[in-house]
Amino acid sequence: MIRNVPIGQFVPGRSIIHRLDPRTKILVVLVYVAILFVANNAYAYALLLAFGLAGLALTRLKPRPVLRGLRSVWFLVVLTVLLNLFMTPGPTLFRLGPLHATQTGAVMGLFMGGRLVLLILATSLLTLTTSPIDLTDGLERLLQPFRRVGVPAHELAMMMTIALRFIPTLVEEADKIMKAQMARGADFMSGNIVRRVRSLVPLLVPLFVSAFRRADDLALAMEARCYRGGLNRTRMRQLKFMPRDLGAALASVALVAGVVYLRLQGPS
Amino acid sequence: MPILIEGLTYVYAAGTPLEARAVSDVTLSIEDGELLGIIGPTGSGKTTLIQHLNGLLRPTQGRVVVDGVDLASSREALRAVRRKVGLIFQYPEQQLFEETVFEDVAFGPRNLGLGEAEVEARVKEALGQVGLGHELLKRSPFELSGGQMRRVAIAGVLAMKPKVLVLDEPTAGLDPRGRAEILGHLEALHGRLGLTVVLVSHSMRDVARLARRLVVMDRGRIVLSGTTREVFSRAEELERLGLKPPPMTSLMRRLRDRGRPVSLGVLTVEEARREILRVVRGERGN
Structure with a gap:
């Protein structure tokens, strides 16, 4: 029924974006998202859009998975555009019953909507081209400097990795338990809210019991192999910056410079 | 109530890159009151196949007819078949959830309304059928031993009084004693109550002891079927699938390889003893 769930949106590939160091990708996306909020005119948005599309083209992804990411938020985008269109004061563009759209609102709405779309585009490019494991590795390395102020970087990354690892296992198990209870006449689909929530008990109790058991086993297995947190731990797969990472960094610097320049000089 | 499976094919995650054909064009009929064994290596589609017997999965192609009613025909047909066909999953003790043994076994009968x-009578009867006493009724199922937990879970299905009992690897992970107990209870249920039993296993010893008829699956298809003796006498084919014939059948084959004229259709220790004595006496007689 729900076996083999793909985790996240990762689409394996060999493109240059796929092969970028995960740290580079995370940082570039962070910079991109930050600079989105600096942009305040059409030229800057055009530049950002061009950068995003160039990144997209370099991933060599088919349009389908990318659009799927956007589909889940189109409602939010439309709502943002509409709210801005009708709620911003300014010269009237047109009327719709008691609502009147304003010119300022149209511009604001387009910018806001565009901002959201670009935000989703950038973050999905990251998750589409980076496996969850790479992502957590990258995060761990990036958080390293903050350990001084008490951020448990390694522990956070390990928890994420384990959580990701067990999602498919738990989904499979939930599926199995659900079927077993259905075979005993359980009904998960009908009745009012209260009944439906109560009908989840026979599913959730066994699921928790087994999750705890698995956690226990895993902890034991890790301790048996002398795991003691990130202390002095070496890794099999080392992250290394390559020339292409430098390229990505330079491109982002250029983007930042461009957007800042356009904000200072360009028409508002 | 016979079960008829016709041209059953089931594909997981159809239309995605993860598409996997678990069962391919399986046709099988299960007669009233028979004890059928389904064997096959891991991933051969046994579990997927039996989940069709009470409509938990819907065939991608083909149909399943229980008691003359096609399961795809209506929701009512589906509900009715879940009462008639009791399905016990592998490691059924993992589905226990209630605070007491009584409550857990009562879950099924209560769902029947x-x-x-009546619920109480059924719970006690079902626990008796798997050899558990009433002193366990108020205990938490999570304090019991592994073998006991499994029997409570089986009782939970028996309490619904199914006509057909389908079990997926009922002895997996049990010690020899727990194993013998479960098999003994199954044999009794089949013999005394005349339940139709479908036993899925890759333990050749278990099926050799219980099943009269065997179906061997490999990669989603039925590759061998016949009486238990017939199937186990085709040792080469079984071994090619990574299935070991029961120990006594292997012993007979080795004796045969050394030139003793023993029959290969031997399944249990007792039969092996008789067969060896017969041959030895025959040799002395000469």
Whole structure:
């Protein structure tokens, strides 16, 4: 029924974006998202859009998975555009019953909507081209400097990795338990809210019991192999910056410079 | 109530890159009151196949007819078949959830909408059928031993009084004693109550002891079927699938390889003893 769930949106590939160091990708996306909020005119948005599309083209992804990411938020985008269109004061563009759209609102709405779309585009490019494991590795390395102020970087990354690892296992198990209870006449689909929530008990109790058991086993297995947190731990797969990472960094610097320049000089 | 499976094919995650054909064009009929064994290596589609017997999975192609009613015909047909066909999953003790043994076994009968007196009678009867005493009724199922937990879970299905009992690897992970107990209870249920039993296993010893008829699956298809003796006498084919014939059948084959004229259709220790004595006496007689 729900076996083999793909985790996240990762689409394996060999493109240059796929092969970028995960740290580079995370940082570039962070910079991109930050600079989105600096942009305040059409030229800057055009530049950002061009950068995003160039990144997209370099991933060599088919349009389908990318659009799927956007589909889940189109409602939010439309709502943002509409709210801005009708709620911003300014010269009237047109009327719709008691609502009147304003010119300022149209511009604001387009910018806001565009901002959201670009935000989703950038973050999905990251998750589409980076496996969850790479992502957590990258995060761990990036958080390293903050350990001084008490951020448990390694522990956070390990928890994420384990959580990701067990999602498919738990989904499979939930599926199995659900079927077993259905075979005993359980009904998960009908009745009012209260009944439906109560009908989840026979599913959730066994699921928790087994999750705890698995956690226990895993902890034991890790301790048996002398795991003691990130202390002095070496890794099999080392992250290394390559020339292409430098390229990505330079491109982002250029983007930042461009957007800042356009904000200072360009028409508002 | 016979079960008829016709041209059954089931594909997981159809239309995605993860598409996997678990069962391919399986046709099989299960007669009233028979004890059928389904064997096959891991991933051969056994579990997927039996989940069709009470409509938990819907065939991608083909149909399943229980008691003359096609399961795809209506929701009512589906509900009715879940009462008639009791399905016990692998490691059924993992589905226990109630605070007491009584409550857990009562889950199924209550879902049938039975009165409290009837529920109680059924719970006690079902626990008796798997050899558990009433002193366990108020205990938490999570304090019991592994073998006991499994029997409570089986009782939970028996309490619904199915006509057909389908079990997926009922002895997996049990010690020899727990194993013998479960098999003994199954044999009794089949013999005394005349339940139709479908036993899925890759333990050749278990199926050799219980099943009269065997179906061997490999990669989603039925590759061998016949009486248990017939199937186990085709040792080469079984071994090619990574299935070991029961120990006594292997012993007979080795004796045969050394030139003793023993029959290969031997399944249990007792039969092996008789067969060896017969041959030895025959040799002395000469």
